Amino acid sequence: MIVMNELSKSFGLQLVLDRLNLEIPSGQITAIIGPSGEGKSVLLKHMIGLLRPDSGSVCVDGEEITTMGRGELNRVREKFGMLFQNAALFDSLTVFENVAFPLQEKTRLSDLEIAVRVGEALSHVGLTGVEAKYPDELSGGMKKRVGLARALLMDPRIILFDEPTTGLDPVISRAIHQMIRETHEKFGYTAVVVSHEIPQIFDISDSVAVLYRGKIIETGTPEEIQGSSDPVVRQFIDGSLEGPIQLV
């Protein structure tokens, strides 16, 4: 379980997270939705210690990570996998080398064992025959799938997805969502998905949190959120131009 308590973060004069409170339950898919530029990715990066808050706490399985040193933080990060918005593949390495990288660096597996594990991870995300390609030779959807394969490889207990379908067509987006659901059911990890994909994100998530102006303004099941009467949530789900959310 990840628990964020009174979390605040500013960049310069801009307050991005404002005494935010949120609990991410174990073994579920939690979606974080909200207008663009509201700090969803910033929130995600706090969960894995890539950013340190100005105040407040982040507890992962009961361990406070905001005050940890590098060594301790790396121990906690062993529990995590992360799929970045643009997949963040190492552009000088092939697909095989990208996926194999954490195994090569963190285990003593033989080359053959690594090759088998990489092949399995790629087949979980429906990719074969691309091992020798470089990231710039892949489509956006394929990059995301390679990123997911890399994230799955070390059997993490928690996977963070930062806008996994941004920039993809509706068919690929649905396929990625489906893949998240299927791999979640297969491996049982805790998933946190930051997304704008309304209403598709409701199909795969067990719970939803809405981030607005640095705070979680509503949490609930997808059905509860879809039936919400909160004007911000309503406007965001309906995609209406009228309402409290201002265009910037």
Add this chain to the structure above:
Amino acid sequence: MINPVQKLGASTLHLLAAMGRMLNFILYAIYTCVRRPGHPRHILKQLNFIGARSSFVILLTAAFTGMVLGLQGYYTLAKFGSEGLLGTAVALSLIRELGPVLSALMVTGRAGSAITAEIGIMRITEQIDALETMALEPFKYLVSPKLVASVLALPLLCAIFDVVGIWGGYLIGVKLLGVNPGAYFGEMEKSVEWKDVYSGMIKSLSFGVIIAWVCCYKGYYAEHGAEGVSQATTSAVVLSSVLILIWDYFITSVLL
């Protein structure tokens, strides 16, 4: 409204913070080199990039530097009837000063800028964050191998620079202007001491630290997209070059 005093204070604090961050960066980089040096293949790759692939530009610069020293030195010494000391003048200028400084400036321009751009692009495309989320130490992959390779490569490149420069001076002084070849090398042998050679090597080694430090640091903290990387690269080359020249003065005053 921010008054000028507040502005000055804010700039000073910003500068101090940046200096502190730079100091932390190099201390942590050295710590990582000692505790978790990169894989030998990463170090070899960087040695090839920083060292071997800089050798052509070093050869070219060294040859012409030596030749111009030969030319200038000859006509200056001829005024005092001391053309025989040309070898000494060329060798001491190169070994003590021009070899270490010019080779370092060439490596900064060729490899330093590429280091900043490479790490900067990895930063803005979240590849460094990806390393961190895998519980891997980015310094081990991105900084330590470059620091080790730079410290090893610079003295070697400087040695090549010195030798080629001396032969460039020989070509002009002896072959073109008619200085006695025995005097060229004989006087050089008499006046160049080991202290001159190792002080040049110590300079090169410290310039290697400066190049890797500044260029990795600027890339590591690059931000604001492609323009940010471009600014970081420019700033890395300028800052490295200026620091090399400033540090050269201080280290010369100590080593002399």
